[in-house]
Amino acid sequence: MNASHSADLEPLFGDYPLDRAYDEMREASGEVRAHYRALAETLARLPHDELQRRKQSADLSFLTQGITFTVYGRDEGTERIFPYDLLPRLITATEWDRIERGLTQRIAALNQFLRDVYSDAKILNDRVVPRELVYSCKHYRRQMRGLQVPRNVYVAVVGSDLLRLDTGEYVVLEDNLRVPSGVSYMLTNRRVMKRTFPQLFHSYGVRPIEHYPQLLLATLRSLAPEGRPEPNIVLLTPGVFNSAYFEHTYLARQMGIDLVEGRDLVTHDNVVYMRTTDGLKRVDVIYRRVDDDYSDPLVFRADSSLGCTGLFNAYRAGNVTVTNAFGTGLADDKAVYAYVPKMIRYYLDEDPILPNVETYLLSEEKERRHVLANLENLVVKAVGESGGYGMLIGPRSTAQQREEFARQIEANPRNYIAQPTLAFSRAPCLIGNSLEPRHVDLRPYILFGDKVNIVPGGLTRVALEKGSLVVNSSQGGGSKDTWVLE
Amino acid sequence: MLSRVADSLYWMSRYLERAENTARQLDVTMGLMLDTGGVSAETRWMRLVASLGKPAGLEWNGDVEPMASKLVFDNVNHAAVGFCVNGARENARQVREEISTEQWQRLNRLYHHMHSPHTQAQFKTNMNDALAAVVDGIHLFKGVSDTTMIHGQGWQFIRLGRYLERAYSTATMLEVYQPYLFLPEEREHAGYQYLELVGLLRCCTSFEAYCQVYTADVSPDRILEFLLLNHDFPHAIRYCVDSMRGAIDSIQRTGGRRPPDELLAIIGRLHAMLDFTTIEEILAGDTASFLHNIREQCLRIHEMIYRYYVHYSIQSALAS
Numbered sequence: 135m136n137a138s139h140s141a142d143l144e145p146l147f148g149d150y151p152l153d154r155a156y157d158e159m160r161e162a163s164g165e166v167r168a169h170y171r172a173l174a175e176t177l178a179r180l181p182h183d184e185l186q187r188r189k190q191s192a193d194l195s196f197l198t199q200g201i202t203f204t205v206y207g208r209d210e211g212t213e214r215i216f217p218y219d220l221l222p223r224l225i226t227a228t229e230w231d232r233i234e235r236g237l238t239q240r241i242a243a244l245n246q247f248l249r250d251v252y253s254d255a256k257i258l259n260d261r262v263v264p265r266e267l268v269y270s271c272k273h274y275r276r277q278m279r280g281l282q283v284p285r286n287v288y289v290a291v292v293g294s295d296l297l298r299l300d301t302g303e304y305v306v307l308e309d310n311l312r313v314p315s316g317v318s319y320m321l322t323n324r325r326v327m328k329r330t331f332p333q334l335f336h337s338y339g340v341r342p343i344e345h346y347p348q349l350l351l352a353t354l355r356s357l358a359p360e361g362r363p364e365p366n367i368v369l370l371t372p373g374v375f376n377s378a379y380f381e382h383t384y385l386a387r388q389m390g391i392d393l394v395e396g397r398d399l400v401t402h403d404n405v406v407y408m409r410t411t412d413g414l415k416r417v418d419v420i421y422r423r424v425d426d427d428y429s430d431p432l433v434f435r436a437d438s439s440l441g442c443t444g445l446f447n448a449y450r451a452g453n454v455t456v457t458n459a460f461g462t463g464l465a466d467d468k469a470v471y472a473y474v475p476k477m478i479r480y481y482l483d484e485d486p487i488l489p490n491v492e493t494y495l496l497s498e499e500k501e502r503r504h505v506l507a508n509l510e511n512l513v514v515k516a517v518g519e520s521g522g523y524g525m526l527i528g529p530r531s532t533a534q535q536r537e538e539f540a541r542q543i544e545a546n547p548r549n550y551i552a553q554p555t556l557a558f559s560r561a562p563c564l565i566g567n568s569l570e571p572r573h574v575d576l577r578p579y580i581l582f583g584d585k586v587n588i589v590p591g592g593l594t595r596v597a598l599e600k601g602s603l604v605v606n607s608s609q610g611g612g613s614k615d616t617w618v619l620e
Numbered sequence: 621m622l623s624r625v626a627d628s629l630y631w632m633s634r635y636l637e638r639a640e641n642t643a644r645q646l647d648v649t650m651g652l653m654l655d656t657g658g659v660s661a662e663t664r665w666m667r668l669v670a671s672l673g674k675p676a677g678l679e680w681n682g683d684v685e686p687m688a689s690k691l692v693f694d695n696v697n698h699a700a701v702g703f704c705v706n707g708a709r710e711n712a713r714q715v716r717e718e719i720s721t722e723q724w725q726r727l728n729r730l731y732h733h734m735h736s737p738h739t740q741a742q743f744k745t746n747m748n749d750a751l752a753a754v755v756d757g758i759h760l761f762k763g764v765s766d767t768t769m770i771h772g773q774g775w776q777f778i779r780l781g782r783y784l785e786r787a788y789s790t791a792t793m794l795e796v797y798q799p800y801l802f803l804p805e806e807r808e809h810a811g812y813q814y815l816e817l818v819g820l821l822r823c824c825t826s827f828e829a830y831c832q833v834y835t836a837d838v839s840p841d842r843i844l845e846f847l848l849l850n851h852d853f854p855h856a857i858r859y860c861v862d863s864m865r866g867a868i869d870s871i872q873r874t875g876g877r878r879p880p881d882e883l884l885a886i887i888g889r890l891h892a893m894l895d896f897t898t899i900e901e902i903l904a905g906d907t908a909s910f911l912h913n914i915r916e917q918c919l920r921i922h923e924m925i926y927r928y929y930v931h932y933s934i935q936s937a938l939a940s
């Protein structure tokens with residue numbers, strides 16, 4: 135980049151701090167990375183109020199589309215607009231290639247792990263993963279033992295969370311193997327961004343993601359029970375009060391399938407039907423957005439009315455495919471997570487392409503002692519939680535919070551893991567009128583049916599509060615569009 | 621289509637129809653109360669309440685404005701405009717994937733309008749305009765429903781809900797008002813009777829349509845004939861029953877399952893009765909019980925739609 139260009143970009147950055155964390159847009163020297171240059175130049179060229187104008191028009195677009203999520207713990211059913219940032223996050227073809235291969239490898243190993251644990255349990259017998267770790271997991275479902283799953287696919291829809299370390303390397307922070315959400319934001323972000331920056335989008339040659347619903351539908355269809363050539367596929371939602379209800383309606387509409395609630399389903403002779411105005415209609419594939427616990431009061435939590443009584447028996451009989459399968463939460467337990475690299479070596483005989491974040495298992499006495507002595511530097515997480523709940527961020531915690539966590543760890547060490555506080559990467563965001571860096575992660579969505587499909591990109595989640603490390607939408611996080619370049 | 625979805629669309633539509641009916645009847649009644657001769661304000665109010673199905677807590681207490689306000693903004697009373705708009709939106713929200721974005725936005729806007737402090741202030745200063753704005757919002761919703769939605773089963777359930785609610789409420793209204801229509805000769809003076817009759821027509825937005833058919837010569841028997849037996853005017857009961865029958869026909873055609881004979885019989889009988897009875901015959905007999913019978917039939921149709929399309933037993937569905 136020559137001097138005159140740099141001068142042009144100067145006012146754009148104002149006081150845009152660079153430090154140890156990897157900056158997606160700028161090198162340590164302050165120079166704009168090659169693939170971000172066109173974006174930076176476009177921004178620098180825009181008249182002062184043009185960005186704000188585009189921001190307002192994008193805002194309006196989100197509003198009128200009713201892209202909202204529900205916040206718990208306040209008035210039941212409070213709807214909020216999902217916050218987003220106007221600037222795209224860019225990923226080069228080389229970077230993406232590595233991510234794609236890494237995730238494909240990872241999902242294959244995780245799926246084999248689930249199949250193994252619920253059948254022969256070889257990996258446990260070979261003492262690669264400790265038996266007690268698996269059997270003490272609260273998401274382990276003994277009902278799944280010995281059950282034949284269509285195509286041996288346990289996890290058809292996965293969202294894995296990636297971070298980028300200060301070295302620029304992508305690592306996997308966690309896998310979401312139960313009911314990962316957020317894909318509707320990925321799709322709507324893209325639609326709005328194409329309208330907001332049409333020329334820039336065009337000039338970058340961004341790989342498309344719009345076919346995700348179609349791929350999802352094909353994945354679900356490929357998992358239909360044998361002998362059902364025209365399967366009736368439905369999306370099972372907990373209902374209008376669920377935080378992801380918007381996404382459920384969105385995906386059902388985009389796929390052209392019925393959005394059902396538990397009360398729409400009945401079972402008879404181990405066959406699942408839905409109540410329609412034309413009588414009962416057989417259901418073949420259920421894309422389940424209801425947790426295991428609430429899926430069938432006969433087998434799981436008896437006090438739940440969200441699911442369908444008899445669903446599990448119909449599933450066991452092979453008359454209906456439910457995906458993701460039950461009990462997949464075992465493999466996204468944060469303590470089991472620590473063993474994923476070993477699983478990859480064990481099942482695939484390959485080296486992991488995407489590394490894990492260093493993880494301390496608190497059930498190990500030595501590691502526990504180290505963690506308890508260093509709580510103020512570490513992040514502690516409850517193993518079965520998601521959404522940023524049940525978490526202690528050491529450097530930002532009070533002494534009282536640390537004491538509280540220490541007590542809980544001592545009481546139930548299996549329930550917690552600890553990880554170093556990561557300086558994960560930051561990307562430029564439009565804050566007020568200027569660019570400021572904010573921490574981001576990346577959640578690509580992996581579909582696994584007759585083959586693995588990953589639409590290029592995924593949801594980039596942003597910790598919109600200055601300095602914050604929490605990207606979850608329930609806790610002040612937002613999102614931005616993710617452009618994977620050709 | 622899922623039974624639950626059909627149910628939600630049906631009730632979304634019924635609630636909006638009810639909201640419109642309440643808003644319009646209230647507007648007309650408040651207008652009539654300006655004329656102090658003839659019928660007393662208390663009688664008018666109690667007549668309105670009876671015509672809306674006697675919702676609780678609205679007994680006459682002499683203070684019209686707070687009672688009217690309750691009938692608009694109450695969130696508990698099943699006849700109140702606010703309750704109905706909330707109900708319609710809540711139903712729509714649960715079938716968001718089935719209705720068009722335009723429908724959702726219209727309904728959402730109406731809902732926020734009802735809840736805005738501005739509307740409540742406007743209601744105090746200019747009730748007339750405030751009620752007109754609500755009716756406008758409902759009309760817009762109906763318009764986009766007809767133009768942006770596939771006219772498949774879902775739309776037919778919306779249609780069914782609309783006309784069933786309308787037939788029922790019109791029959792209720794006529795039943796309540798008809799003793800007042802035929803006043804003894806000596807009281808038919810000074811135009812009070814005229815105001816009374818035009819008010820009734822305006823409750824069904826039918827004054828202008830009536831004039832096109834009968835000229836402005838309003839008489840009670842013609843009004844009854846028009847609101848009961850006209851088959852081209854959308855607020856006439858006969859037209860409503862026609863439309864209900866059409867909706868059930870279409871639902872059957874697109875679904876391929878024949879409704880039970882009982883349902884076809886009730887709606888067919890009601891239809892034939894309105895087709896082949898003359899107003900002279902009705903007036904010669906017991907008019908009140910004729911109207912009451914229409915309401916009973918509407919309730920039975922509702923029950924049967926429920927039993928057949930929504931809350932059917934699994935055993936019966938498996939058997940067929």
